[in-house]
Amino acid sequence: MPEGGAMTASIATAAASVVPCWSCKGPVAARALFCSVCGAVQGPGAIDHFSRLGLQPTFDVDLDLLEKQYFGFQRRLHPDRFAAKSPKERALSQSQATALNEAYETLKDPLKRAAYVLELKGHKVDLTACGTINDPELLMEQMEKREAIADASSVDTITKLSAEADSEVIACQCHISAALNAGEMGQAVHLTIRLKYLAKLAEEARTKKTRMTRAMR
Amino acid sequence: MSDDGLVLLQLHEPGETPVPHQDEAGLAVGIDLGTTNSVVAFSFDTEVEVLKDENGKALIPSVVHYKDDGSVVVGREAREAILENPDHVVSSIKRLMGRGLEDVKSLAGTLPYEVEVPPEGGMVRLRVAGRTLTPVAISAHILMAIKDRAEQAMLGKAVTRAVITVPAYFDDAARTATKDAARLADIEVLRLVNEPTAAALAYGLDNAVEGLYAVYDLGGGTFDISILKMEKGVFQVKATGGDAVLGGDDIDHAVAEYFLAQRQAGAAITAGEVKQALMTARVAKECLTGRQSGEWMIELDGIASRHSLTRDELEKLAAPFIERTIEICRGVVEDAGIDVSDIQGVVLVGGSTRMPLVRKRVAEFFGREPLSDINPDEVVAVGAALQAEALTRGSDTLLLDVTPLSLGIETMGGIVEKVIPRNTPIPVAMAQEFTTYQDGQSAMSIHVVQGEREMVDQCRSLARFVLRGIPPMAAGAARIRVTFQVDADGLLTVSAQEMTTGIEQHVAVKPSYGLSDDEMANMLRDSLVHAKEDMAQRLLTEAVVEARRSVLAVKSALGVDSDLLSDDERQAIDAAIAAVETACAGTDRDSVNAAVETLEESTKGFAEKRMDRGIRQALAGVSVERLDDALGGDA
Ligand SMILES: Nc1ncnc2c1ncn2[C@@H]1O[C@H](COP(=O)(O)OP(=O)(O)OP(=O)(O)O)[C@@H](O)[C@H]1O
Ligand SMILES: [Mg+2]
Ligand SMILES: [Zn+2]
Numbered sequence: 001m002p003e004g005g006a007m008t009a010s011i012a013t014a015a016a017s018v019v020p021c022w023s024c025k026g027p028v029a030a031r032a033l034f035c036s037v038c039g040a041v042q043g044p045g046a047i048d049h050f051s052r053l054g055l056q057p058t059f060d061v062d063l064d065l066l067e068k069q070y071f072g073f074q075r076r077l078h079p080d081r082f083a084a085k086s087p088k089e090r091a092l093s094q095s096q097a098t099a100l101n102e103a104y105e106t107l108k109d110p111l112k113r114a115a116y117v118l119e120l121k122g123h124k125v126d127l128t129a130c131g132t133i134n135d136p137e138l139l140m141e142q143m144e145k146r147e148a149i150a151d152a153s154s155v156d157t158i159t160k161l162s163a164e165a166d167s168e169v170i171a172c173q174c175h176i177s178a179a180l181n182a183g184e185m186g187q188a189v190h191l192t193i194r195l196k197y198l199a200k201l202a203e204e205a206r207t208k209k210t211r212m213t214r215a216m217r
Numbered sequence: 218m219s220d221d222g223l224v225l226l227q228l229h230e231p232g233e234t235p236v237p238h239q240d241e242a243g244l245a246v247g248i249d250l251g252t253t254n255s256v257v258a259f260s261f262d263t264e265v266e267v268l269k270d271e272n273g274k275a276l277i278p279s280v281v282h283y284k285d286d287g288s289v290v291v292g293r294e295a296r297e298a299i300l301e302n303p304d305h306v307v308s309s310i311k312r313l314m315g316r317g318l319e320d321v322k323s324l325a326g327t328l329p330y331e332v333e334v335p336p337e338g339g340m341v342r343l344r345v346a347g348r349t350l351t352p353v354a355i356s357a358h359i360l361m362a363i364k365d366r367a368e369q370a371m372l373g374k375a376v377t378r379a380v381i382t383v384p385a386y387f388d389d390a391a392r393t394a395t396k397d398a399a400r401l402a403d404i405e406v407l408r409l410v411n412e413p414t415a416a417a418l419a420y421g422l423d424n425a426v427e428g429l430y431a432v433y434d435l436g437g438g439t440f441d442i443s444i445l446k447m448e449k450g451v452f453q454v455k456a457t458g459g460d461a462v463l464g465g466d467d468i469d470h471a472v473a474e475y476f477l478a479q480r481q482a483g484a485a486i487t488a489g490e491v492k493q494a495l496m497t498a499r500v501a502k503e504c505l506t507g508r509q510s511g512e513w514m515i516e517l518d519g520i521a522s523r524h525s526l527t528r529d530e531l532e533k534l535a536a537p538f539i540e541r542t543i544e545i546c547r548g549v550v551e552d553a554g555i556d557v558s559d560i561q562g563v564v565l566v567g568g569s570t571r572m573p574l575v576r577k578r579v580a581e582f583f584g585r586e587p588l589s590d591i592n593p594d595e596v597v598a599v600g601a602a603l604q605a606e607a608l609t610r611g612s613d614t615l616l617l618d619v620t621p622l623s624l625g626i627e628t629m630g631g632i633v634e635k636v637i638p639r640n641t642p643i644p645v646a647m648a649q650e651f652t653t654y655q656d657g658q659s660a661m662s663i664h665v666v667q668g669e670r671e672m673v674d675q676c677r678s679l680a681r682f683v684l685r686g687i688p689p690m691a692a693g694a695a696r697i698r699v700t701f702q703v704d705a706d707g708l709l710t711v712s713a714q715e716m717t718t719g720i721e722q723h724v725a726v727k728p729s730y731g732l733s734d735d736e737m738a739n740m741l742r743d744s745l746v747h748a749k750e751d752m753a754q755r756l757l758t759e760a761v762v763e764a765r766r767s768v769l770a771v772k773s774a775l776g777v778d779s780d781l782l783s784d785d786e787r788q789a790i791d792a793a794i795a796a797v798e799t800a801c802a803g804t805d806r807d808s809v810n811a812a813v814e815t816l817e818e819s820t821k822g823f824a825e826k827r828m829d830r831g832i833r834q835a836l837a838g839v840s841v842e843r844l845d846d847a848l849g850g851d852a
Contacts, residue, residue: 018828018835024770025824026778027831038773040766071451075615079644079705083407083608086763094644094704101642210551 022088033077033096041082041089044096048120049103059117059180061107070104110173111199114180114192123185125192135193142197149205155212162209165202172198243377245407245609246367247415247601248360250381250395252311252438252464253568255279255359256598257367260606263422265599268370275595277366280308281358283346291362299496303489305346309466310359312438313341313352314398315390320462324473324491331488340394353394357401364404378405380605382597384439385411386459386621388667389679389709396706405755407608409706412436413443414454414618415600416566420591421447422603422614428561429455431550433579433587434597435542436567438464442546444553444560450614456553456640457621458545463538465499465569471534472498476515476524490517505531506571532574539575543582552640563587566596618643624679624701624709627664629654631673636701639669643707648700650716657689661697665711684713686720753806760809761801767813768797771820774827781826793819 021028023040031051032042050057053069074097075081082093106112115125145165152158172195179188246268249256254276258267267275274293282295283305290298299306307330313320318334318341331344342349360381367376381404383395392409399406413432421430427448434441441459445452473494477486486494494515501513501524510527550557563579565587570576579587607614619642625635628651636649653661662683668676687695696716703709714721771794779787793816800812 018831020824020828021770023766024774025820026774026827027835037777038770040770071453071615074617075451075613078615078617080408080604080608080616081611086766087759088763089766097705098644098646098702101645105642214547 022092033073041077041092041096043092044099049106049116052099052103053107055107057117057120059114059177061113063108066104066107070100073100110169110176111192111195114173114176114188114195117180118185118189118192121185123189125189127196135190138194138197142201145201146204149201149208152208152212155209155216158205158209158212162202162205165198165205169195169198169202243375244367244371245378245380245605246376247598247603247605248363248379248381248404249412249415249595249598249601250311250356250360250363250383251279251597252309252436252466253279254437254594255363256595257363258595258598258602259367259371260599260602263603263606265419265602266370267595267598268367270366277359277363278308279311279359280306281310281355282306283348283350285346289358291359299492303492306492307343307345307350307355308492309438310352310355312462312466313343314356315340315388315392315394316352317341322470324470324477324486324494327486327488327491329488329491329495340390353398354401356395356398360398360402360404364402377403378407378605378609380408380410380415380601380608381406382412382415382601383409383707384434384459384461385413385441385443385454385457385618386439386461387707388461388622388677389624389707390677391461392707396708406706407605409708410601410604410616411441411443411454411457411618411621411707412439412597413441413457413566414445414452414616415598415604416564416591416596417443417445417447417452417600418603418614418616419596419600420564420588421445421452422450423591426562429555429559431546431560431563431583432566433542433546433563433570434459434566435569435575436464437569438462438466440464440542440545442542442549444549444555451617452615453617454619454640454642455555456549457619458549458552459621460541460545463541464567465502466495467538468502468531468535468569468572469495469499471538472502472526472531475526475530475534476501476513476522479524480515480517480520480522486517493517501526502531502535502572506573528573535572535574539572539578542575543578546579546582557583560585564591564596565589566591566593568594618705618707620645620703620707622667623669624665624667624703625676626651626699627666627673633666633668633671633673633676636699637703641703643703644705646700646702648698651697651699652693653687653690653695653697654692656692658692658695659687659689660685661687661695661713663699663711663713665701665709679709680711682711682713684715684720687715688718690717757804757806757809760806760813764797764801764809764813767816768794771816774820774823778823778827778830781830782823786822789819790816790823 017030018027019030020026021035021038021040021042024035024038026037028035028042030045031047034041048057053066053073055061055066055069077093077096077100079090079093079097082090106116111127115127118125149158149161152161172191176188176191176195179191244259247258247260256267256275256277258265269275277292278296280292280295280299282290282298282302284290295306296308299308317339318332321328321330321332321341333342333344333349335342340351342351343355364376368374379399381395381399383392395409396406413434416432416434417430430445430447432443432445439459439461440463441457443457444455446455476498477494494517497513497515501511504511505526505528508528510525512523512525515522515524560583563583563585565579570593576587604616606612619640620637621639623635623639624637625633628634634649637645637647660683662681664673664681665679666673666676667679670676684697697713698716699711699713701709701711712721771790775790782790797812797816800809
């Protein structure tokens, strides 16, 4: 019976959106931070980083808003707010704050954020794998640039290279945003891997620049 | 006794304390447990009082005199005893917290103490006045004296809880050792707060500043630099760095070496003489902050010698240490991902920042005059007191701190695989998967290290443990997930799990440089305090807190849903509540727990009915708002 089937599904959804509060045992919304009846802090639950910080799930995050949301949630959930509470509440607040930190650290960083947005859409990009580059074009480009940085022998040269590397990072981020908005997932994955290497290069250039500038003084 | 103490007492008359049971728990203070000096402060309504002795002195020298009659004296009197009775006096013990023999510095080839290292390695022990003492026990003696000072200043009110500050750069072993010391002194640690963060809190709240600030803290034994973003009551540490064994003590050392080199070397000097020479060097160094030159006397082995020193000469001796702090500042600015010019102010903390050369170099590096309108000796304790109040009475300010050092585990070839990088916001949990490298390997040893270097032997070893019972598999097939968890005190817990079978092992990291459980138990029993009763008392308090929470929760539920209950059901619940309340008034933990269990039993049916109603309402879309209204942060 089609109608009965629909009914069951909606009961399941309703039941899933309401869970028992660990403290007063009454119903509480699955995503609630606190029980509205007894006030007890709830566990962090398994929600995505964007929802956790009350943000739209997009690569184009407003960083000021991200920080504001992060501070706002930490103000209510950080273990310092629960120091005088029961051990269970202290433990839950620690899990909540840990989850907030993970969300904040992931979304703050463009590379991690890009990979995360892709993961939410079902495309896994492994950022920790430090293996070889599969893409011959990217590989060539990387090798040339790395060489240029290694060869740079004046502060002027390294400063120029470092600025170039930085602007390429920014440009790549713009391209990722465009690809994601256009729904070109394959392209976005490709660009995210590229961003990883560009960011590494920019970091190398910056380190060398700092070292050379220091040696000058 | 000062009238200030009286005011504090009146403020805390029963009935006025906003948090219930605060009186039972005792007062909460802030303690700056320093290498050279300790300070204790108390805050009420963010008005902070630095607690003074009867002579009006705030600084308690972190010096302990173990007398032959068995008594223990801490502070000014103990420091004076260094000259007559150096073998019985211990100072700068903080530098040895959670540390090994290699960390004890010798002067002219002589160590300032007779030291012992337990056969299995680990934290050093000192032989003082016929006793063998761990740095933890010696710190506990300092903390007990601080507690006494605080209780006297509060007209005899019990002081049982504290925020204790630690150098931001303290590693896990040193933090654990500090917490153990507090336990021996019968002080409940509300939170370990990093010294520069505490200073920022005190400074920022007072001056209502916003923006990026650097806190440069050079004390007697440690150096810390933290960069914080401050805004509207939020203190967010962006990056921190330092050296847990770099401070005024090292400059004293250099000066003492310089003086001793001027003497025609006679007989080898004794441990006591090392301490005396260091004390003279320190006096000379401090004098030269206000003067250009001076002359000092050292008498060793009955032979006196005179030594002159100018400020220029002192600065030559001190320069390498100060340059090292500037190098560390440079790295931390880089880590924070900012430019020096983004920093809006530099706060100086610690007695060693009085040295003109330190001020000059800090001003040069940051391109601005450091802020010096705060008392560099007291600001850390003031911040700790503010945080102690925030933790016990609530507050709107928020401290968001980070891990100072990367945490990792040893992999093949002694290479460190980082699990949590430095400057990660805490609390944090991160996991990494590892695999076996031999066919049929049934155990995997896990070596936890802390530090920035790539090789294990250049990092500090924190702990080792073995995950056993891995079922036989081909090399590389097992998936062992190691999870690192750092709490808000900066303390690490590690657990390991084999993912294909679920075999799990959980260890609160017992640092290699820490005390064993047995040792800790012995020390507690041996009575620094009446720890046994205290432990029972603490468990009872915890059970009562939990019981009261249960009662409140049931009462709130009755407030909204009591219409679901028949008269009989209602009576049963009321009776169970009354039983818990009676048990809470008593002193038996078991009956408290039993009463709570009965209460839970008697509310089971009620809870089921409430869940039913909630789900029905959710289905009807009625109470979405009520269930949801606790959602959301600021926005
Ligand atoms: N006028 C001064 N000139 C130079 N150095 C000074 C002066 N006054 C104090 N010091 C030095 O400051 C150090 C003590 O500072 P402080 O009391 O801040 O350290 P601490 O908090 O005990 O140590 P830490 O924070 O490292 O654990 C000592 O080395 C002392 O010699
Ligand atoms: Mg200090
Ligand atoms: Zn509840």
